[in-house]
Amino acid sequence: xxxxxxxxxxxxxxxxxxxxxxxxxxxxxxxxxxxxxxxxxxxxxxxxxxxxxxxxxxxxxxxxxxxxxxxxxxxxxxxxxxxxxxxxxxxxxxxxxxxxxxxxx
Amino acid sequence: xxxxxxxxxxxxxxxxxxxxxxxxxxxxxxxxxxxxxxxxxxxxxxxxxxxxxxxxxxxxxxxxxxxxxxxxxxxxxxxxxxxxxxxxxxxxxxxxxxxxxxxxxxxxxxxxxxxxxxxxxxxxxxxxxxxxxxxxxxxxxxxxxxxxxxxxxxxxxxxxxxxxxxxxxxxxxxxxxxxxxxxxxxxxxxxxxxxxx
Numbered sequence: 001x002x003x004x005x006x007x008x009x010x011x012x013x014x015x016x017x018x019x020x021x022x023x024x025x026x027x028x029x030x031x032x033x034x035x036x037x038x039x040x041x042x043x044x045x046x047x048x049x050x051x052x053x054x055x056x057x058x059x060x061x062x063x064x065x066x067x068x069x070x071x072x073x074x075x076x077x078x079x080x081x082x083x084x085x086x087x088x089x090x091x092x093x094x095x096x097x098x099x100x101x102x103x104x105x
Numbered sequence: 106x107x108x109x110x111x112x113x114x115x116x117x118x119x120x121x122x123x124x125x126x127x128x129x130x131x132x133x134x135x136x137x138x139x140x141x142x143x144x145x146x147x148x149x150x151x152x153x154x155x156x157x158x159x160x161x162x163x164x165x166x167x168x169x170x171x172x173x174x175x176x177x178x179x180x181x182x183x184x185x186x187x188x189x190x191x192x193x194x195x196x197x198x199x200x201x202x203x204x205x206x207x208x209x210x211x212x213x214x215x216x217x218x219x220x221x222x223x224x225x226x227x228x229x230x231x232x233x234x235x236x237x238x239x240x241x242x243x244x245x246x247x248x249x250x251x252x253x254x255x256x257x258x259x260x261x262x263x264x265x266x267x268x269x270x271x272x273x274x275x276x277x278x279x280x281x282x283x284x285x286x287x288x289x290x291x292x293x294x295x296x297x298x299x300x301x302x
Contacts, residue, residue, distance in 0.1 A: 003184070003188055003275065006188065007188075008185050008186075008188045008189035011181075011184065011185045011188055012181075012182070012185045015178060015181035015182065015184075015185065016178075018181070019174065019177070019178045019181075022174055022177075023174065026170055026171075026174065026289075026292075029292075029293065029297055030163070030167050030170070030292075030297070033163060033297045033300055033301055034163055034167075040301055040302075043297075043301060044298060044301075047293050047297050047298070048293065050293075051289050051290065051293035051294075054289050055286055055289055055290075058177075058282060058285060058286045058289070059286070062177055062181060062282035062285070063279060063282050063283065063286075071124070073124060074124065074127050077127060077128055077131050078127075078131060080131070081131035081132070081134050081135055084135055084138075085134065085135060085138040088135070088138060088139055088142065089138050089139075089141065089142045092139070092142040092143070092146060093142060093145060093146065096146040097146075100149070
């Protein structure tokens with residue numbers, strides 16, 4: 001969220017590091033699926049883990065969410081959104097999958 | 106490298122808009138999170154119709170992913186040019202970003218029309234309704250971003266890189282990079298597991 005203290009070359013380097021990491025983190029899961037490298041359950045776990053890492057990479061290198069320099073209120077808002085997302089995704093899946101189970105779908 | 110917030114914007118009104126826009130992005134993230142939850146919940150509801158494995162094409166999903174990632178980088182280069190106060194650089198990189206984003210939307214529309222033509226439209230089953238809602242909502246956001254890029258191209262050409270225009274361009278960048286983050290969720294939750302199933 002803060003660009004003013006960065007020089008253009010620092011900023012360019014940061015984007016290029018970001019895209020290199022993002023590319024690696026994208027190519028691995030696509031390769032796993034395209035070539036069927038590992039069993040399905042393992043593949044799903046790897047895809048989920050790499051997706052979380054890639055989200056963090058994008059937040060840091062592309063959205064400039066550096067915990068040291070980002071404004072405190074932005075970090076707090078994001079933390080609040082993450083809590084809501086966990087409650088709502090977790091709650092929806094818990095209730096609906098339990099319902100599927102009880103309806104024997 | 107002193108306190109970064111102290112010299113972000115000379116104008117506190119623009120700084121307030123940055124925060125307001127960030128709050129909007131977070132609420133948008135919650136909307137997408139709920140659409141993801143809806144999709145996963147309805148994944149089994151195919152009503153004897155097409156399954157994810159039948160309708161998803163890994164090559165196209167990969168091409169869409171690469172276009173969006175490339176457009177994120179080119180937007181980053183536009184931001185670099187903006188910090189370097191290079192008006193021509195910003196205009197050129199924004200134009201490239203627009204072309205990449207338009208390519209993404211073209212692929213998505215051809216995917217949607219192809220599925221509908223094969224009888225796998227949003228009215229076919231719960232799974233397909235949820236798929237079109239989730240991926241379509243993301244596509245609408247990207248389309249809005251394309252319109253916004255055009256508006257910024259015009260504003261930069263006419264007004265130059267004044268503080269107000271720079272501030273808008275910064276928020277458009279947040280929006281564009283945010284949509285690429287949502288896409289990580291879409292290929293990791295929708296396409297990759299769908300192709301494997």
